[in-house]
Amino acid sequence: MTIYHLIDDAGFGGVNRMLDHLIRALGHDAERHEVVRIKRGQFSPPRLENASHIVSHLSVCWKNMPLMTALRARYAETPLIHVEHSYSERFVAARVENRDRFETLLSAAYALFDRIVAVSAQQGRWLGRKFVGADRLAVIEPCVELDDFHAVPDRIAGRKTVIGAIGRFDTQKGFDILIEGLRKSDRQDIELHLYGKGDEEKRLRKLAGNDPRIVFQGYAESPAAAMASCDVIAMPSRYEPYGLVALEAMAAGRPVIASRADGLAGHIANGAAGVGDNTPDGWAKFFNELDINDFRRGAVSRRKQAKEAEQVFAERWLRLLGDLTERSHQFLMAA
Structure with a gap:
């Protein structure tokens, strides 16, 4: 059972650090997570052997639409998940000039996936209003390795x-x-x-x-x-x-x-x-x-919240992957 994560971000930023943490937190003998680097704008999806799930961390842009479309066609029976790391309501207000074109892009891209993952409840509410039904939307706040911060x-x-x-x-x-x-x-x-x-x-x-x-x-x-x-x-x-x-x-x-x-x-x-x-x-x-004295109190509580966030991150990913596995099995049995 291999879960493939596709990413077109080569930098050592939050997305890559989150992936590193996710693989350490969830990987075990029965379930392998593998990161696949994608060149932005490539047309053909990679060959992903024995894929149980495919998770896109790709940029949603017109340049990547042929790849995403081909990915859906090649892996028609494999659960596809897209994590929206980049876009938000304030992003649109600050950066997008042609909103109709932008919303057409997001609607077309998101329709290719079984689940869309929002990285915050606020982003999730925006996605739910504009693009994705509640039955296809999940909220999983990111987490990275926090030991050095603790x-x-x-x-x-x-x-x-x-x-x-x-x-x-x-x-x-x-x-x-x-x-x-x-x-x-x-x-x-x-x-x-x-x-x-x-x-x-x-x-x-x-x-x-x-x-x-x-x-x-x-x-x-x-x-x-x-x-x-x-x-x-x-x-x-x-x-x-x-x-x-x-x-x-x-x-x-x-x-x-x-x-x-x-x-x-x-x-x-x-x-x-x-x-x-x-x-x-x-x-x-x-x-x-x-x-500053008003802020000095509460350090213990803040650290505890961060610990809880680590646990919730792992639990929500396990739940999402498990739900899609169950649905996929039901679909195959019905077919």
Whole structure:
């Protein structure tokens, strides 16, 4: 019994780390998980011997539609699952100009799969309203290996409060909002430490100017080590289907301040602080009113929540795969 995971993302980002964790968490003697690398835009699906399930982590784009269509045709009796890692309601508002064309693409792609997996309840509600019936939709929040984050010691109070922001330097992440917010703030006992790299770095450095409170730390080889140096983690994203950094911060016992973009609203419901107005003025107001002592409590509870999230992740994947196996057997017997 082999479960194949198809992916066209070559980077060592959240999707690949989630897959690594999924394989470690679910793989056993009777059930093998195998990752298959796909070149975006290739026409023919790979030969997948003895496939019990096929899970797509592919980008839904016009370039990949021939491959997805051929995959459905070749494996007509094999349960096909697609995990939607990329798109969300706020993504559409921020990035999509021709919405009719975009919605046609998603509707056509999702129709090829037996199940669509949303990575947050918020994304799931959007998918359910627009594209997928409740009988074909599942919600499984991602998880990665969290041991390094659980091992991070509680932060000892210092003279300054360090706000950490970790991720790609991309407009999606909203680090420009954070920088401008701190520059508008009067607080001199707060530092903003930015961990990452990307196309926006030059612009972000220009926005930061010579403000000594803003420190560019470069790419974080170890996100857990970066979090160990921070008191709070900030996530001012403009859109975010889930927000894996928030889960990692919880495992490290660090409080999170976030926008309400898509899946981040779910983290706020689970204990993160909402910034409210995700603008420079909104963040400036939050910084000016911040009392770090209000956030220091609750580290044990946050770590416990992260442990529970690991368990729920595995349980939901097992349930989904089991349900589709049962349906597939019923279909074959009826045929």
